[in-house]
Amino acid sequence: xxxxxxxxxxxxxxxxxxxxxxxxxxxxxxxxxxxxxxxxxxxxxxxxxxxxxxxxxxxxxxxxxxxxxxxxxxxxxxxxxxxxxxxxxxxxxxxxxxxxxxxxxxxxxxxxxxxxx
Numbered sequence: 001x002x003x004x005x006x007x008x009x010x011x012x013x014x015x016x017x018x019x020x021x022x023x024x025x026x027x028x029x030x031x032x033x034x035x036x037x038x039x040x041x042x043x044x045x046x047x048x049x050x051x052x053x054x055x056x057x058x059x060x061x062x063x064x065x066x067x068x069x070x071x072x073x074x075x076x077x078x079x080x081x082x083x084x085x086x087x088x089x090x091x092x093x094x095x096x097x098x099x100x101x102x103x104x105x106x107x108x109x110x111x112x113x114x115x116x117x
Contacts, residue, residue, distance in 0.1 A: 014057035018045045024114050026064035028101050032086055036064065044068045046090070048104040061111045063090065067097075 010018060022043045025036035036043055045060040046068050065071040066082055070089035074082070083089070088096040101107065 010057045017058050018060055020115055021045050021060055021062045021111060024062055024111075026062050026067055027107065027110050027114060028067040028087060029064055030114070031101065034086070042073055048108060059108060061107045062114075067101075 022045055023038045024043075025038070025040075026034075026043050029036060042064045043062050044065060046063045047054040047057070048059040048061065049055065064073060064086075066073050066086055067089055068091070070079075070091035072079060072082055077085070083092075087100045090097045098104075102110070
């Protein structure tokens with residue numbers, strides 16, 4: 001693990017981690033009972049922060065476009081319906097997001113569990 005490496009092109013190991021995270025799905029949706037197709041482009045790798053700075057490529061968790069960026073994903077659902085059914089988006093503020101889904105350490109721990117590590 002290369003601490004401090006937060007930007008730039010991921011190494012082979014970092015890229016493999018990111019791919020596995022995205023393939024497993026959005027942990028927030030899964031917590032709400034919604035699974036994702038492993039090949040869905042909706043799941044993104046969210047880089048966790050420490051003091052406002054990215055921890056590195058190996059400190060990423062799977063979030064869908066809604067939970068990561070507040071992007072509406074389901075046609076016919078309003079913003080309010082997305083929020084009601086899926087919970088808060090991180091882009092709406094870290095306080096409500098973390099109150100619902102846990103702090104960064106809890107998210108990282110859950111990601112390890114989801115990948116069987």
